[in-house]
Amino acid sequence: MFSRSGKGNPVVKWQKNLFRSLLVTFIIMVAIFGAEELDNFIAIVGAGACLPLSFLYPVMLHYKALADTWWVRAKDLVLSAVALVGLVYVTFISIETWGSSAPPLDRCAQTP
DSSP, X not given: OOOSOSSSOHHHHHHHHHHHHHHHHHHHHHHHHTXXXXXXXXXXXXXXXXXXXXXXXXXXXXHHHTOOSHHHHHHHHHHHHHXXXXXXXXXXXXXXXXXXXXXXXXXXXXOO
């Protein structure tokens, strides 16, 4: 983002300081105004960052580095598809329940 160093250039140094200050202000605003929807926010961040890190990237690396037979490649592609479906599903549910405290429907309902 900043290709130049602020060590010898005070303009670059103050640009970096302004950027850092605005980033901290943005994070504070998210914390203040998004406190009631923190669970949905964490779910969206998890879907966008943690789910690919744990399910998608290892499969992609295995596909490129070690998958030499059609069966292993097919398994890698299926696991990639499952990871992408999970990513879309968690993001969709998080956005759908934004603003309400209850899930859209009880997926684990117990019948008497």
